[in-house]
Amino acid sequence: MTRTVGAQKSSRSKNRDYRSYSFWLETAGEELVPRASLRGPAEADVAILGAGFTGLWTAYYLLKQEPSLRVVVLDAEIAGFGASGRNGAWCNAAFPVSPGELARRFGREAARELLLEMRSAVEEVGRVAEAEGIDAQYFRGGQLRVARGPSQLPGIQDTYGSFRTLGLEEGLRLLDAEETARHVRITGAEGALYNPHCATIHPARLVRGLARVVERLGGTIFEQTSVTDYETGDNPRFVTALGGVRARTVVLAGEAYLARLRKLRRQVLPIYSLIVLTEPLSVRQWEEIGWEGRECVASNRYTVDYLSRTADGRILFGGRGAPYHYGSRIEDEYDQHEPTHEMLRRTAKEWFPALKGVRFTHTWGGPLGVPRDWMPTMSYDPASGLATARGYTGQGVATANLSGRTLADLILGRDTAITSLPTVNHEPRPWEPEPLRWLGARYVQRGLMRVDDRAEHTGEPPTGKTLAERLGKH
Ligand SMILES: Cc1cc2nc3c(=O)[nH]c(=O)nc-3n(C[C@H](O)[C@H](O)[C@H](O)COP(=O)(O)OP(=O)(O)OC[C@H]3O[C@@H](n4cnc5c(N)ncnc54)[C@H](O)[C@@H]3O)c2cc1C
Numbered sequence: 001m002t003r004t005v006g007a008q009k010s011s012r013s014k015n016r017d018y019r020s021y022s023f024w025l026e027t028a029g030e031e032l033v034p035r036a037s038l039r040g041p042a043e044a045d046v047a048i049l050g051a052g053f054t055g056l057w058t059a060y061y062l063l064k065q066e067p068s069l070r071v072v073v074l075d076a077e078i079a080g081f082g083a084s085g086r087n088g089a090w091c092n093a094a095f096p097v098s099p100g101e102l103a104r105r106f107g108r109e110a111a112r113e114l115l116l117e118m119r120s121a122v123e124e125v126g127r128v129a130e131a132e133g134i135d136a137q138y139f140r141g142g143q144l145r146v147a148r149g150p151s152q153l154p155g156i157q158d159t160y161g162s163f164r165t166l167g168l169e170e171g172l173r174l175l176d177a178e179e180t181a182r183h184v185r186i187t188g189a190e191g192a193l194y195n196p197h198c199a200t201i202h203p204a205r206l207v208r209g210l211a212r213v214v215e216r217l218g219g220t221i222f223e224q225t226s227v228t229d230y231e232t233g234d235n236p237r238f239v240t241a242l243g244g245v246r247a248r249t250v251v252l253a254g255e256a257y258l259a260r261l262r263k264l265r266r267q268v269l270p271i272y273s274l275i276v277l278t279e280p281l282s283v284r285q286w287e288e289i290g291w292e293g294r295e296c297v298a299s300n301r302y303t304v305d306y307l308s309r310t311a312d313g314r315i316l317f318g319g320r321g322a323p324y325h326y327g328s329r330i331e332d333e334y335d336q337h338e339p340t341h342e343m344l345r346r347t348a349k350e351w352f353p354a355l356k357g358v359r360f361t362h363t364w365g366g367p368l369g370v371p372r373d374w375m376p377t378m379s380y381d382p383a384s385g386l387a388t389a390r391g392y393t394g395q396g397v398a399t400a401n402l403s404g405r406t407l408a409d410l411i412l413g414r415d416t417a418i419t420s421l422p423t424v425n426h427e428p429r430p431w432e433p434e435p436l437r438w439l440g441a442r443y444v445q446r447g448l449m450r451v452d453d454r455a456e457h458t459g460e461p462p463t464g465k466t467l468a469e470r471l472g473k474h
Contacts, residue, residue: 057404
């Protein structure tokens with residue numbers, strides 16, 4: 001099917017074509033007919049805002065441990081509408097805050113524990129998908145962080161060094177240019193860091209399958225039901241247009257979209273990540289490129305890029321760089337940003353000359369949530385009945401699984417290894433009010449692009465000392 005995803009959206013319509021929001025939703029293997037909306041008041045033990053990975057993993061682990069719990073999930077659109085149904089397909093143990101910075105902030109042991117739990121999360125996603133019969137196309141190919149040009153070599157060496165300092169280097173390998181080319185042939189690749197703790201998934205099949213499993217376990221999901229406000233304390237509840245949900249615990253699992261709630265406007269910064277996708281490549285084109293191991297691939301730029309090879313033989317090329325929108329606005333139309341999509345198509349062809357003449361069949365995008373210190377939060381306050389997990393900074397597929405297990409343990413009062421991780425009850429300071437937020441975000445976005453471009457042109461690694469790097473690097 002050749003079309004540009006996103007072109008057919010009818011904003012705010014209840015009849016919107018959810019398949020048009022990403023290639024993944026289009027190929028989810030179902031019609032995406034919305035479930036019933038909430039009509040009238042409801043009661044639950046745990047009410048969850050958001051049927052993405054965070055909300056659904058939380059519901060899943062709660063119901064697995066306490067089958068009698070009344071768990072209600074509310075989504076403003078449908079399960080998987082957000083980033084969970086649109087992402088780059090990486091189920092990755094990487095964490096948004098670098099290993100070295102984690103150790104600096106929380107100490108060596110806490111950093112190690114957290115990173116080991118992230119590795120377990122990658123395995124757990126695959127384990128549950130298989131155990132619950134979810135056709136998530138989970139494929140454990142590992143990850144290659146490629147130094148594209150000499151300026152990026154010190155960065156991957158440093159990353160390897162940080163893992164070694166934490167005693168977590170087992171299985172990781174620094175590859176030279178020749179070894180890298182044996183995995184995948186990318187122009188200008190001078191080396192790579194291979195990390196086995198990464199898999200690819202079909203995001204929409206995973207999130208939609210998870211929703212069905214939650215229902216099978218007794219959870220209730222209401223779709224096209226927007227939470228407009230929430231209350232905590234003696235009477236925790238969600239407010240929606242057609243009725244409230246009272247619960248002992250309310251869980252905020254809306255990631256970037258939480259910025260739309262008045263009480264959370266400054267907690268996460270919605271940053272758009274955009275993706276282009278090729279048509280399936282021919283056998284000859286794949287022979288030229290290699291990539292039989294289907295690793296997740298990225299370069300070592302600050303301005304993030306991420307690639308995956310789909311199960312049906314396409315190249316997905318994603319990247320950040322689309323501008324932050326004033327007031328943390330999130331709109332359907334922002335999913336399409338032609339200058340960024342064109343840059344991604346151009347870059348994909350530079351990386352892989354075999355793509356000459358290949359059609360790009362899909363373009364899409366979506367917002368991800370960035371907290372002020374890039375550190376995800378998994379929190380629960382029994383006194384107020386409020387729980388939340390958010391702030392994945394674009395690394396949320398595996399992290400949301402850890403969030404779900406952590407929130408379930410916290411809500412059920414279980415003291416486990418994961419309930420004392422540094423993410424638990426972490427409280428980043430809020431983002432600045434506008435217009436400072438807009439000025440700062442745009443400054444850092446543009447500044448990091450300039451640093452990347454300069455490094456690529458000169459061959460010299462970034463100094464780490466520019467203002468943009470100090471503000472935007474973690
Ligand atoms: C283009 C893109 C590519 C990405 N690539 C990767 C990747 O390759 N690997 C990776 O690890 N991470 C990636 N991420 C990030 C990752 O997808 C997210 O961190 C993760 O899916 C977040 O899951 P979530 O459930 O917390 O939020 P979401 O999936 O965004 O779900 C939030 C849900 O809440 C609902 N909602 C919001 N507000 C309300 C409300 N008021 N009332 C009711 N419902 C509401 C939304 O409709 C939505 O369904 C990417 C993100 C984007 C946008």
